[in-house]
Every structure is written in C-alpha cells, then in structure tokens.
Amino acid sequence: MVDSALLWQSFAALAADSMEGRRMGTRGNAMARKFLAERLAQLGVSPLVPGYVQHFDVTWRDTSARDGVNVLGIVRGADTTRAVVVSAHFDHLGVRHGEIYNGADDNASGSAAVLALAAWYAAHPPRHSLIFAWFDGEEAGLRGSKAFVESPPVPLRRIVANVNLDMVARLDQNELYAAGATPFPFFRPLLQATAREAPVKLRMGHDLSQPDGLENWIGQSDQAAFYAKGVPFVYFGVEDHADYHRTTDDAERVDAGRYVAAVRTIADFLHRLDESLETTVPRRRNR
Ligand SMILES: [Zn+2]
Incomplete structure (x- = not known):
C-alpha cells in the first residue's frame, strides 16, 4: 500500500541540508513546500486550495516571517460528504x-509518509474524501493547524477525523x-485490528489515560487544534529520543525498514478507517 522508494526519497529530500531546517518564513521552508506541491501535481493529487497553498498571517518573534503556508491536497472519495484530514507538519x-x-524524524518522516499515502490514494480512490495536509509553523x-481549523477550506462539520503523524x-x-482512543473509544477496535497485523508494536496511550504514567501527548502536535474543535483524532508517533530537537536528528539515524513498517501500519489503519467510517465515527452535529 505504500511506495517505499517514494517514501524514502521524499524523506531524504526533506531532511537534506539543502532544506535548511524548514523553519517557518525561511527559504528552506519555501523549498520544502515547493517540493511537496510539485510532487502532489505529479502524483495527480488535486489541490484543495489554489496552488495547494493556504497562507495565514503570523508574526513570530526573532524572524521576519509575516505569513505561514500550509500545503493542502485532496483525493475525493465516492462519498464527499465526509472527509478525513491526514496531516503532518513540514x-x-x-x-x-x-x-x-534537519528534523529528519521531526517531521520529514511524517511529511514523506503523508505524501506516500496521498500517492497511493490518488491511484486507488478512497470511499471518503481524504484531505492531505502539511502544516507550517x-x-x-x-x-498552521490552528489556522486551518479557524478557516477550513471545507466546512468543519464534514471533517470527521484527523489522523496526524x-x-x-x-x-x-x-x-x-x-x-486518541481514550477520548475517542470508537477508534480502539480499528487500532486493535491494525495492531494484530502490524509489522511493528502498535501501542495505544499517551492520551487522557496514562496507565503507565505515560505523558499526555494530545497538546504536543497538530491534533490539538482539531481536538479543540471537537474533531476526533488519532495521533501516530514515537517516544522522544536523544536526537529530538538536536542537530543530530538526521536521516542516517533512521532504520529504513522500521520506518517503512511504521508507515505501512498507519496506511493499514487509514484503510480500515475509510472502509468503516459510517459505522465507526459518529456524524458531527451542525455547528
Ligand atoms: Zn514535530
């Protein structure tokens, strides 16, 4: 379900020195989003907004950044009344x-994974619309995610779930x-089914339940913006490691086989979610 060559090439490109760490408002960040938009066009993923880019106002300390830029694509499903946002910050x-x-794990890994998922669905249309989002800032x-939920390009009531990497x-x-399965227990059976088949150990936690004293990660990444608006989410990620937010978070430190296995696991979950969306996720009230 995942093109491992596309995944690795995109990951290596985004984590390369030439992208200069992809900080919001910088040349490297603009290169990364150009890379993503060009790949989306090549892969036949439709733009959700003109040119795939959603600008948002930002004033950020110690930079000249005046705007941030999300990259947004969509693969429409047979049923366009419900959409899942599959996201990663770039x-x-x-x-x-x-x-x-370079932020190889954080978050060239999720960005390339979302690209590989978009590529697969562009060739194998989903049942429900899938919005592929690369958030800035x-x-x-x-x-970026806060700007997205404040000015969603599709009505928020149609966004029934966020899957964030x-x-x-x-x-x-x-x-x-x-x-995510503690606040949104309807995801649990899907995650359990995914875990049974998964090539990695898929563990649930790091949300409102902290049975092993696990830190609550809900506020730690872009799922928080969706959660704040009442949109159910599943967040996928790993424990912090020694290279987290250090100059050593580089592509060479990634085991390609395990990375591919992780993305295949997420792809399997997304497939199960798309297949069962009507019965799994409650329809949202008009708001
Ligand atoms: Zn991150």
Whole structure:
C-alpha cells in the first residue's frame, strides 16, 4: 500500500541540508513546500486550495516571517460528504548558530509518509474524501493547524477525523504509539485490528489515560487544534529520543525498514478507517 522508494526519497529530500531546517518564513521552508506541491501535481493529487497553498498571517518573534503556508491536497472519495484530514507538519527549527536542524524524524518522516499515502490514494480512490495536509509553523505553536481549523477550506462539520503523524521514523524499540482512543473509544477496535497485523508494536496511550504514567501527548502536535474543535483524532508517533530537537536528528539515524513498517501500519489503519467510517465515527452535529 505504500511506495517505499517514494517514501524514502521524499524523506531524504526533506531532511537534506539543502532544506535548511524548514523553519517557518525561511527559504528552506519555501523549498520544502515547493517540493511537496510539485510532487502532489505529479502524483495527480488535486489541490484543495489554489496552488495547494493556504497562507495565514503570523508574526513570530526573532524572524521576519509575516505569513505561514500550509500545503493542502485532496483525493475525493465516492462519498464527499465526509472527509478525513491526514496531516503532518513540514516545518522544523531551521538554522541556529550556523548549525542546521534537519528534523529528519521531526517531521520529514511524517511529511514523506503523508505524501506516500496521498500517492497511493490518488491511484486507488478512497470511499471518503481524504484531505492531505502539511502544516507550517507547528514548531512555533501549532500555527498552521490552528489556522486551518479557524478557516477550513471545507466546512468543519464534514471533517470527521484527523489522523496526524509527527515523528514516525525512529522506532528504536520497534514501537509506534497511537494516541486518541481514550477520548475517542470508537477508534480502539480499528487500532486493535491494525495492531494484530502490524509489522511493528502498535501501542495505544499517551492520551487522557496514562496507565503507565505515560505523558499526555494530545497538546504536543497538530491534533490539538482539531481536538479543540471537537474533531476526533488519532495521533501516530514515537517516544522522544536523544536526537529530538538536536542537530543530530538526521536521516542516517533512521532504520529504513522500521520506518517503512511504521508507515505501512498507519496506511493499514487509514484503510480500515475509510472502509468503516459510517459505522465507526459518529456524524458531527451542525455547528
Ligand atoms: Zn514535530
């Protein structure tokens, strides 16, 4: 279900020094979003907004950034009345004191994974519309996702779920976490079915239930913007590692086999979700 060559090439490109750490408002960030938009056009993924880009106002300390830019594509399903937003933030920390923060795991990994998922669905149309979103400014306080839910290009009531990917490559313990099944228990059977078939250890937690004292991650990435609007979410990611937010978060430290396995696991979950959306996720009230 996932083109592993496309996945790895996109991951390596986004995590390369030439992208200069993809910080919001920088040249490297603009290169990353150009890369994404060009791939989307090649893959036949439709733009959700003209040119795939959604600009939003931002004033951010210590930068000249005046706007942030989300990249948004859509593959329409047979049923266009419901949509799932599959997301990853593409920005990272940029260059500090002459050193590039490549953010390979955080979050070139999720960005390339969402691209690989978009590629697959462009060739195999889903039952429900899938919006593929690369958010800017996550590292500056979830700016892109907040802007998206404040000015959604489709009515928010049609967005029935968010599947967010942030740090999905560094499976040092061969473990991937899925957060969201505690506030939204209707996801649990799908995640359990996915876990039974998964090539990685898929564990639930890091949400409102903290049975092992696990930190609550709901506020840690772009799913928080959806959660704040009452949109159910599943977040996929790994535990923090020694290279988190350091200059050593590089592509060379990623085990390609485990990364591909993680993305296949997420693809399997997304497939199950799309197949069962009517019965799994309650329809949202008009708002
Ligand atoms: Zn991140």
